[in-house]
């Protein structure tokens with residue numbers, strides 16, 4: 444029967460050890476640093492950009508997380524023992540360019556070599572976002588990215604409600620919500636952020652209560668103001684993207700122009716009776732709202748939601764599609780609806796997608812467009828600058 448000493452001696456005889464100085468040189472030449480310590484050790488400090496797989500999960504995870512068996516790997520633990528066994532195991536699995544760092548992270552740190560405290564999810568967050576973490580396309584890095592993201596929702600109404608609920612549940616760290624209305628009983632047929640007890644309350648306050656109760660990780664920033672030419676640039680500044688749930692043309696044109704100026708993508712959603720539309724306007728990358736609709740339709744052809752009626756589930760579907768596009772954009776996943784308009788027909792139960800091209804003559808984003816003027820618009824969407832041009 445072999446003792447621990449025998450096993451360690453045997454492992455060390457089968458692997459290559461390097462000192463910390465050699466290891467640091469390899470850090471500069473692109474070697475993969477593999478940290479095999481336990482999560483609580485790793486959380487307190489690690490070599491930057493190290494791949495972390497605790498020794499106990501090494502055999503089961505290494506092939507998916509480091510598929511290249513010829514990659515140059517420097518394994519380390521706290522003192523150099525676990526990494527020796529790990530290097531031996533990696534050789535048995537066919538990894539042919541592996542060394543173990545003698546002295547481990549303890550010596551590395553004592554010698555003043557570079558290390559940092561990795562950004563990690565708390566145990567509670569790991570549990571909350573477990574189903575995201577299981578998706579390799581999201582994982583811990585993606586979840587951390589969502590938690591650091593800032594999304595501004597225009598409106599806490601029909602579209603804003605489902606979008607905000609799903610974005611909050613997904614762990615988007617900062618949600619801005621702008622709405623100047625109060626909760627009305629006639630809203631509750633579709634505005635599921637609110638409820639009967641909150642009738643008469645400011646919509647942004649009601650939204651904040653619902654979202655914070657759903658996910659305390661989310662910082663909800665409220666703007667109980669009318670979005671206008673005087674405040675839009677200040678409000679949207681610093682957000683990664685805008686989810687547009689507004690219901691009138693003047694605001695849409697205002698949002699379009701301001702988002703072009705600030706280069707913030709807009710996830711557009713619109714609803715009318717039984718039909719909905721979703722698209723993504725990525726400034727100067729794809730078409731903008733004015734490329735799609737250079738002028739608003741005549742008022743009689745475009746009644747607002749209040750005048751035309753809407754089936755309550757419809758904004759739920761369209762707002763959820765907006766939330767999905769928002770998360771895709773934040774994580775760089777899949778093909779966002781840039782340059783495409785998706786139309787949903789609830790009665791047919793059908794989706795159709797149309798190509799939308801950038802208009803070279805677009806008055807806002809076209810090559811010959813003049814400087815963008817942020818102005819108030821009337822129902823005909825003619826700009827009325829706050830101060831007449833001199």
Ligand SMILES: [Zn+2]
Nearest residue numbers: 731734805808
């Ligand atoms: Zn345009």
